[in-house]
Amino acid sequence: QSVLTQPPSVSGAPGQRVTISCTGSSSNIGAGFDVHWYQQLPGRAPQLLIYGNSNRPSGVPDRFSGSKSGSSASLAITGLQADDEADFYCQSYDSSLSGSVLFGGGTRLTVL
Amino acid sequence: QPQLQESGPGLVKPSETLSLTCTVSGDSISGSGYYWAWIRQPPGKGLEYIGSIYFRGDTHFSPSLKSRVTISVDTSKNQFSLNVTSVTAADTAVYFCARHDHGVQSPLMSWGQGTLVTVSA
Numbered sequence: 209q210s211v212l213t214q215p216p217s218v219s220g221a222p223g224q225r226v227t228i229s230c231t232g233s234s235s236n237i238g239a240g241f242d243v244h245w246y247q248q249l250p251g252r253a254p255q256l257l258i259y260g261n262s263n264r265p266s267g268v269p270d271r272f273s274g275s276k277s278g279s280s281a282s283l284a285i286t287g288l289q290a291d292d293e294a295d296f297y298c299q300s301y302d303s304s305l306s307g308s309v310l311f312g313g314g315t316r317l318t319v320l
Numbered sequence: 321q322p323q324l325q326e327s328g329p330g331l332v333k334p335s336e337t338l339s340l341t342c343t344v345s346g347d348s349i350s351g352s353g354y355y356w357a358w359i360r361q362p363p364g365k366g367l368e369y370i371g372s373i374y375f376r377g378d379t380h381f382s383p384s385l386k387s388r389v390t391i392s393v394d395t396s397k398n399q400f401s402l403n404v405t406s407v408t409a410a411d412t413a414v415y416f417c418a419r420h421d422h423g424v425q426s427p428l429m430s431w432g433q434g435t436l437v438t439v440s441a
Contacts, residue, residue, distance in 0.1 A: 311359075
């Protein structure tokens, strides 16, 4: 069981907005460590989508946005498109047990 | 962005050691601030962090795997490697190598394509 908790699945119709939550604790997100988000298309390696809580790498559309508050973070996707269908993972760092990178359990986005 | 390529046996017997290498091209493995990471993904499951290394030898490991994992770097070959000892079927996964650009807390900006390792007799 991941220390960063994500919903297993979310869905939305084309054009709609969806959000994916990532809930941590006082030793990771709540301690001030940044949250990063990855998109993994079927059969592909993950690709960085959002870094430093809310920043988009070059080439990522502004339909994707990230935010962080307290011990949680969220990824929002607006104007859903069919090719957004993928698995999404949050990632942060945990200061307990000598420190470690953490991934959330992942969320499968289905575009209806 | 660098190119990362995993290589190694696709089949390992239970109780033996899994060994993989990641070859980096297009950038130096000795670059300042670069931490080189291993992540795995069991079939149909999520991503699991294994560990990271800096070219000078500083390492970070997942607490759940630390006792069985070794990560090393070979700057002369621009490669870094992963060893996982005493493997079981639970170690069957796609193994990815990746790079943190600014320390181990920074995002994983570059990834290899991944290589499937199956643990089976």
